[in-house]
Amino acid sequence: MNQKDYIEQGEKYILKTYNRYPVVLEKGEGVYLYDAEGKRYLDFGAGIAVFALGYGNKAYNDALKDQIDKLIHTSNLFYNIPAVEAAKKIVEASKMKKVFFTNSGTEAIEGALKVARKYAYNKDKTKDYEFIAMDQSFHGRSQGALSVTGNAHYQDGFIPKEFRAVFAKFNDLEDVKSKVTDKTCGIICEVVQGEGGIYPAEPEFLKGLRKLCDEKDILLIFDEIQCGMGRCGSMFAHDLYGVKPDVMTLAKALGCGVPVGAFVVNDKADGALVPGDHGTTYGGNPFACAAINAVFEQFEEKKVPEHAKAVGEYLWDQLEQLKDQYDFISGHRGIALMQGLEFVPEKPAGEIVNAALKKGLILMTAGNNVIRFVPPLVIEEKDVDEMIRILKEILDEA
DSSP, X not given: OOHHHXXXXXXXXXXXXXXXXSOOEEEEEBTEEEETTOXXXXXXXXXXXXXXXXXXXXXXXXXXXXXXXXXXXXOTTSOOHHHHHHHHHHHHHHTOSEEEEESSHHHHHHHHHHXXXXXXXXXXXXXXXXXXXXXXXXXXXXXXXXXTXXXXXXXXXXXXXXXXXXXXXXXXXXXXXXXXXXXXXXXXXXXXXXXXXXXXXXXXXXXXXXXXXXXXXXXXXXXXXXXXXXXXXXXXXXXXXXXXXXEEEEOGGGTTTSOOEEEXXXXXXXXXXXXXXXXXXXXXXXXXXXXXXXXXXXXXXXXHHHHHHHHHHHHHHHHHHHHHHOTTEEEEEEETTEEEEEEOTTSOHHHHXXXXXXXXXXXXXXXXXXXXXXXXXXXXXXXXXXXXXXXXXXXXXX
């Protein structure tokens, strides 16, 4: 079949919850993707900030092939070697206490919310608890994750208002404080808001949240599903702030393409969940955890977070120059290899992304008219130069 045939078949048989681009991707190599007709695309989306190691990393692929020949799945009624090894790597890297493996970021959020609720319940045996979450946040598509996602567009039709979190302004500590009540069991926020438009947290905001949670004896949850695992130039984004959460959620680059997530707890939150409180069939299976181990090994060998920091600085400079050249670019923000350019309403970011795709460049939108730059963390300066060249062609035409 040709590309057109695959698209027609996909439209016929796949539930239409996405407006997909008219491209059928077939293979990847390095930081490039190729469609079914052989056209090459420079990838600055990385599968929504997932494929940190790029495509065709031999050590990563070999580790997965080796695990397939050993053991792909066993239930959590037993230990397995990759899971034990992956747990040690995550705990040591995060300097936290225990980890629970999930299949996705959304499931990691669900588990983190259960930890906070159970921690509060263990103190007073009350079931009437609520969370404080941030406006314009995004934490996933399941019922619990949607309840703390600060965008009515995602919630309406699925989450009744009475089941939604209390929402506060991101980076406004006083607004958060004003929302705390005796019912508050946890505060959840992204260290860098992704879907909301690439907004990094301010240092004093995170420090204030930490102090507030300590004073009220409630749990602080950091969502690092998109901004963690090296993307911000350190293994975890909160490392840049010197602020530790009680619970942290991970996914995306944690498995670099294999569906896997995790939530990690500190000493305070450890013990909130006991046997029977939470579970998963596939979470932590040998295949998924072999991917985690391979990712950590490659991150250490290639010094991926340090590389992301260095190339991210170069990307920042190039995007700043673009912003200064075009008066329809109204903003630029982000950290390392998680950056965004905001455009005025008259220049829709979606149209620029579509034009880029035609020229062989994959970009993504985020928030209100923002182009999001979340490439594989192994990109080089020459890849940034190529992206800027293509993007500049499009902006000149605009």
